Amino acid sequence: MxxxxxxxxxxxxxxxxxxxxxxxxxxxxxxxxxxxxxxxxxxxxxxxxxxxxxxxxxxxxxxxxxxxxxxxxxxxxxxxxxxxxxxxxxxxxxxAPRPIWDTMSAATDLSAADAEFDFRPGIPDASLFPYAAWRRVTTCQLRTTAVGSGAHIAAAGHPPLRAAIARHVAVARGVPAGVDDVVVTSGSQQAVDLLARVLLSPGDVVAVEDPGYPLPRKLLTSSGFDVVPVPVDGEGLVVDALPDAARLVYVTPSHQFPLGTSMSLGRRLALLEWARRAGALIVEDDYDSEFRFAGRPFEPLAGLGAAGHVAYVGSFSKTLLPTLRLGFVVAPRSLRDAMHKAKQLLDWHTAVPPQAALAELINEGLFARHLKAMRRVYARRHHLVTSLLRRDFAGVLEPVPSLVGLHVTALLTDPAADDVQLAARARSAGVEVLPLSPLAVAHPVRGLALGYGAIAEDRIPGGLIRLRAGL
Ligand SMILES: Cc1ncc(COP(=O)(O)O)c(C=O)c1O
The missing domain is CATH 1.10.10.10 (Winged helix-like DNA-binding domain superfamily/Winged helix DNA-binding domain)
Known part of the structure; x- marks a missing residue:
């Protein structure tokens, strides 16, 4: 040195x-x-x-x-x-940082947990990542000038990846998108940030699901918006409870996080109608619907019309790895130019070598093959967790019906039970689960979310026996 x-x-x-x-x-x-x-x-x-x-x-x-x-x-x-x-x-x-940072909980260190039985939700099985294929496409792309050039690229992302994503969302999810509609982002989190930056002014009202995924709520709060928590029931976000003044609403309609329900068609149509009336933007986070195990796929909001009011946000954090930090957004055309400018101001563009590798992975059909294989793996784990919850936790935990994603949610039947304490007890017995109540702001809920991406199928029964013993 x-x-x-x-x-x-x-x-x-x-x-x-x-x-x-x-x-x-x-x-x-x-x-x-x-x-x-x-x-x-x-x-x-x-x-x-x-x-x-x-x-x-x-x-x-x-x-x-x-x-x-x-x-x-x-x-x-x-x-x-x-x-x-x-x-x-x-x-x-x-x-001193702004006082708002004192009110935020500590940043989660997701690498920290080394539980014997890891049921944390939302984590894909990293051991099944297609390492050989990724190495091959990365090596191949690093030889090309697209990646090796010394200049920055356009903020919206590597054109072959934008085209591959546009095809993927159009074919697999029925979301009408062309190459120019896609902005590649550093995960879905950055997509939410970009949308809020280009659309909102400080103090504007935004709505989030309650209980809900905490990161967008905290992000929007930290940016100075007035974040209103809106309740969720068995059909998804309660549209009638949306504040009239909201200019943006963040939702997870395919698989509500954390409850796991899919938004009913009636609600989805009502939400679109609300957005048209209110002149608001719906941010549709479709984070894990690639893993659907039965039934017909739910039509994304972005495929149901009202394109000018929906931003469709996707992520490769579940289908590949969260550490890649690759996501995307198909935003209304009216916001496109501003999105590109904002993305450039934030970080110029997302790193090109992984974008180029992913484009190749999709274009060679390897991504589709990986999805198909993972769907089979997760379907077995989903079935096992759900059926064991029903059989061995009856009267204690009530699973929320769901046929999609990387986690199952179960509500505590005893209204006096404390899910945070239960999760702490489970942790000391070597079982990591996510309690629901910290994910709610104004509409309390008690239960546990159990992921099955990070735990192998043959470890699930032992983990649930351990969990049951501690309840
Ligand atoms: C509801 C929800 N949306 C999105 C994501 C993925 O976020 P990102 O793409 O920023 O990694 C997650 C991951 O935990 C999630 O739970």
Whole structure:
């Protein structure tokens, strides 16, 4: 590692080097065992005599900060760092984030859980990711100039991926989209951010499902909008409860998160009618409907007309991996130009190599093949979890009927039961599940969401026996 030393004037150069190295060691910036640059090299970099550097090193060695190993080099001694990584704030005034950040719960570290039985919802089975195919398409794409060029690309994304997504959503979901309608985003989360940025002004009213997926709610709140939680019943979002003033409503109609219901056709038509009347935008998050295990697919709102009022948001976080951070949005044409400008201001565009790899994966039919295989895997797990919940948890947990997605939700039948406590007890017994009540703001609900993406089929019965024992 290069050592940055700032020399001021010509006086006491050796002392300046001594003090800066000593401060860096005490601050933990130069860790124990770190080799220092040879005296000749550092003197050359600083344009000073080698002897000046040697004097500083000698003094640091004499005082025990450095250890010289003859013929090998000079190294930082052990056990000197005082617990102040990042340096000393000295007399600087600590800067405070806006108060709104005090009200947000801590960022979830999804990599943290190493539960014996992992029923966290929304996590795909990473062990079944098509690694060989991904390696092949990545290698192939990295050879092409599209990825290797030094310039940025258009903000909306890699054109072959936009075209592949447009075909995919048109064919598989009946969402009318051409290549120009698609913006590739860093996950569905960024799609929600972009839509809100281009449409809303600070203080505008927006509506979210309650209970609902917390990230868009928190995102919209942090951006200064007036976020109104709207109840959800067995047919989905209660359209009659939408505030008249709302300019945007975020919904998960294919598979309500977390309850798992699909929005009835009546509700979907009522929601579209409401959006037309209110002049509002519906943000339709279709995050996991690729995994449908029986029955007819539900028509997305974006396929039911009123295209000018629906933004269809998709994600590859469930079908492939959340760490790829690949999602997309098909927005109303009236918002298109502003979306492109906003995307460019946020991050220029989503990283191109994974976009190019994904385009190839879709175009070669490998994505469709992966989906088909995963649908079979998840269908078996879905059936197992649902039937064991019905058989072994009767009277305690009532599963919400659902034939789609990566999780099943079950409501607690005892109104006095505390789902957060239950989940904590389950965790100490090695079982990770998601309690529902923290996902509700104004319309309380008690239950557990159980995902089956992260747990293999043969581990499900053992995990549910363990869960049952703790209830
Ligand atoms: C309701 C919902 N939407 C979207 C996503 C995916 O978000 P992203 O595409 O930002 O990874 C998730 C993942 O947990 C989700 O639960």
């Amino acid at each position: 290069d050592l940055h030393v700032r020399l001021d004037g010509r006086g006491d150069l050796s002392g300046q080097i001594y003090r800066q190295v000593r401060t860096a060691i005490l601050a933990g910036l130069l860790p124990a065992g770190q080799p220092l640059p040879p005296t000749r090299e550092l003197a050359g970099d600083l344009g000073i005599a080698r002897n000046t550097v040697s004097m500083a090193y000698d003094r640091l060695v004499a005082e025990g900060f450095l250890v010289a190993r003859s013929g090998v080099g000079t190294f930082v001694a052990d056990g000197l760092a005082q617990d102040r990584p990042g340096g000393d704030d000295g007399d600087q005034v600590a800067l």
